[in-house]
Amino acid sequence: MPEKSEMANKNPKKANLLDHHSIKHVLDETVPEIVGSRGYVEDVRKSNIRLFMGSIIIVIALVAQFYKKKFPENRDFLIGCIALYVVFNVILQLFIHTKEKNAILFTYPPEGSFSSTGLVVSSKLPRFSDQYTLTIASADPKSISAGQPVELTKSVTKWFTRDGVLVEGVFWEDVLALVDKYTAEPKKKK
Template sequence: MQEKMGDMVHSGNPSPQNPKKANLMDPHSIKHLLDESVTELVTGRGYVEDVRMSNIRLFLGIIIIVIALVAQFYPKKFPQNRDFLIGCIILYIVFNGLLQLIIYTKEKNAVLFTYPLPGSFNSTGLVVSSTLPRFSDMYTLTIASADPKSISANKPVHFTKSVTQWFTKDGILVEGLFCKDVDALINQYTGESRKKNK
């Protein structure tokens, strides 16, 4: 993967003021940079980020931390605190299970949830998700409806491309190329590309 990135340098001028750079030896760095750029591009199209899921996750995380701290610093020592510790362990497992269930069923590989586009007739927002498998240079970006059962939900769309198409050998993101691919995918989801072709 690293060799391909080093060899495949594409033309295009990254932003001269603040070029976005990733460590090409670190797939997590690459995915993080691409995901951040996708979020900027989608919100730049007028979509407002829906942070409710993040807030729920944060709230559950705080509860889990509080339970652990209370169990740790409870004034009584074992075995006097045995029943209390058992209760804390049960609560810890329950809330941690809820958190994992939300991550597994709702978030999955999502990097962005949005509200419906302001002023549109669409009653559902977007879920933007991505994957970059370990030891692979193939980045998959998917755009789907936040409420697939909604009558206004469109079919999910996605592309899978090598990250070597968007980075120079120095690890700088060629934003113009990446933006073009993401914009085309958004247009494909919203149907704008079909409207333009008519």
């Protein structure tokens, strides 16, 4: 653990405390490191799908922009490109809204684990609020090995100094406790 604190002192993570997006970004960027330290490997398949869809949208825009014919002659082609651009953007937004939601991390199950499902870690920091909510749930909630979702809500003032530097040790402890709470065996009721 001293290595982590030494690294934190050499390269502190800093946020603008007047901007809740900056605060959320710093916290959201730190969570995958913490969850990864417990043996969870990030599942990037959904991110790759999103990047592929975005690439298709960019190609459509580039083809429309640099098509060899000038405007009056390429009118039908441009209308087709605009329609494809809109269709692929709608598909991309639906994918993000239905599959990713507020997720900041998808993982595979840890190596050697009896669980057949990874984690979905999501976060919220409402505007004009200091309450950051971190939720850990199963990547496949219908799986027999899926645990109950767990949640941590805490004021961001507990994790940042007055200068906006993240106190990583405290944040690591809180997130690791949440991961441990999710992975703990449920108590059997008699």
